[in-house]
Amino acid sequence: MSTRVTAAPADQLTVRRSNLSLVLSHLRDAGPRSRARIAADTGLNKATVSSLVAELVERGLVGVGEVERVGNVGRPGQTVGLATHGVVGVGVEVNADFVDVTALDLTHDVVLARRTTADMRALGERGAIALVIRCLGEALEQLRSAGSSVVGVTVAVPALVDSGRGRVALAPNLGWTGTELAAQVDAGLSAYEVHVTVDNDANLGAIAEHALGVGRDVDDLVYLAGEVGVGCGVIVGGRLVRGASGFTGEIGHAPLNPRLEVCGCGRVGCWETQVGLGVLLNGCARGPDDPVLDGDADIDARLEEINARAAAGDPATLATLERVGIALGLGASVLVNIVNPRALVLGGYFAALEQHLRPYVVHTLLERVVAPEAGGVQVRASKLGFTAAIRGGAVVALQQVFSDPTRVPPAVVG
Numbered sequence: 132m133s134t135r136v137t138a139a140p141a142d143q144l145t146v147r148r149s150n151l152s153l154v155l156s157h158l159r160d161a162g163p164r165s166r167a168r169i170a171a172d173t174g175l176n177k178a179t180v181s182s183l184v185a186e187l188v189e190r191g192l193v194g195v196g197e198v199e200r201v202g203n204v205g206r207p208g209q210t211v212g213l214a215t216h217g218v219v220g221v222g223v224e225v226n227a228d229f230v231d232v233t234a235l236d237l238t239h240d241v242v243l244a245r246r247t248t249a250d251m252r253a254l255g256e257r258g259a260i261a262l263v264i265r266c267l268g269e270a271l272e273q274l275r276s277a278g279s280s281v282v283g284v285t286v287a288v289p290a291l292v293d294s295g296r297g298r299v300a301l302a303p304n305l306g307w308t309g310t311e312l313a314a315q316v317d318a319g320l321s322a323y324e325v326h327v328t329v330d331n332d333a334n335l336g337a338i339a340e341h342a343l344g345v346g347r348d349v350d351d352l353v354y355l356a357g358e359v360g361v362g363c364g365v366i367v368g369g370r371l372v373r374g375a376s377g378f379t380g381e382i383g384h385a386p387l388n389p390r391l392e393v394c395g396c397g398r399v400g401c402w403e404t405q406v407g408l409g410v411l412l413n414g415c416a417r418g419p420d421d422p423v424l425d426g427d428a429d430i431d432a433r434l435e436e437i438n439a440r441a442a443a444g445d446p447a448t449l450a451t452l453e454r455v456g457i458a459l460g461l462g463a464s465v466l467v468n469i470v471n472p473r474a475l476v477l478g479g480y481f482a483a484l485e486q487h488l489r490p491y492v493v494h495t496l497l498e499r500v501v502a503p504e505a506g507g508v509q510v511r512a513s514k515l516g517f518t519a520a521i522r523g524g525a526v527v528a529l530q531q532v533f534s535d536p537t538r539v540p541p542a543v544v545g
């Protein structure tokens with residue numbers, strides 16, 4: 132008998148938690164609506180929805196807004212929506228020459244974005260991690276002063292990452308090997324009691340595109356991150372594919388370049404020696420002093436300059452875009468043959484130059500993918516650009532709250 136008595140409340144708590152998650156996630160996916168509509172949409176009864184909404188309000192996760200009239204009859208209901216301030220998730224991006232920190236609220240709006248530039252490689256591993264901790268500490272302090280409550284931090288790294296252990300196995304562009312990054316950042320931020328996770332930047336880019344970008348409507352997508360290095364994130368059936376050790380998606384090092392040029396990883400013939408950002412910029416440059424090669428200048432402005440040169444018919448620029456576009460299509464066709472995604476999302480610099488690269492990519496896919504019409508894949512350009520990974524980091528942090536809203540304690544009065 133005692134087993135039944137103790138089991139019942141535990142079951143009720145589990146059901147309650149799962150229903151809180153259902154309502155909160157529904158408001159994220161479907162937008163603000165009345166309690167009556169939430170009940171109709173989710174199949175929960177109205178009294179239960181009212182009680183769940185009251186608890187979510189108490190925890191600062193939803194707000195009750197203006198009046199919504201459904202149809203022409205009956206009483207109007209107040210609209211319930213996700214809270215637009217208060218609870219935030221934080222993404223951090225560590226790259227060869229900057230540390231970015233971005234905080235998103237539950238509606239995925241940016242509430243904070245900071246960039247600190249530094250030669251991360253020159254700082255050495257200890258110095259670079261100390262800088263990450265300092266940037267994060269300042270951001271957390273700023274968020275705290277603004278009354279925000281941080282539910283988690285995810286660090287995006289251009290690296291092979293064992294995300295389960297928060298360990299960077301290898302980050303060639305940073306010079307890190309076997310770095311216990313999550314543990315070190317966690318220890319450095321012990322005053323803030325935030326949960327820190329670490330993930331590969333392309334994986335987080337894929338998560339962002341699926342959660343809030345151009346891949347929202349599909350559950351099978353490949354996200355290609357065009358940066359100095361090139362990686363991909365693969366989502367199949369709505370879930371990120373990680374592989375046995377977490378290293379899925381290293382397409383940049385697939386041996387696709389027959390000219391066997393030397394890659395940053397030390398091998399020869401890697402795909403990124405044909406499609407990496409450096410290759411594109413060098414191909415378009417008119418000489419060593421060309422401003423498109425100026426690493427201190429804003430990358431978006433430099434890519435705009437390349438778009439302008441292409442529009443003006445500059446032969447070197449057009450030839451480079453053709454060469455890169457065809458190589459991009461070849462690598463993409465390998466992925467499309469293996470994964471059969473509904474969407475192939477071009478991210479990073481590929482998105483910025485999409486209008487010039489896309490025709491070559493589409494043509495090559497149709498030629499090289501064995502399935503009719505390239506398996507129905509749609510080539511889409513990211514609208515998140517270089518911010519996809521960091522937003523994905525914040526999304527992952529927020530996901531903890533959507534999965535279990537009781538992680539956020541009820542607001543303390545005063």
Ligand SMILES: [Zn+2]
Nearest residue numbers: 384394396401
């Ligand atoms: Zn390589």
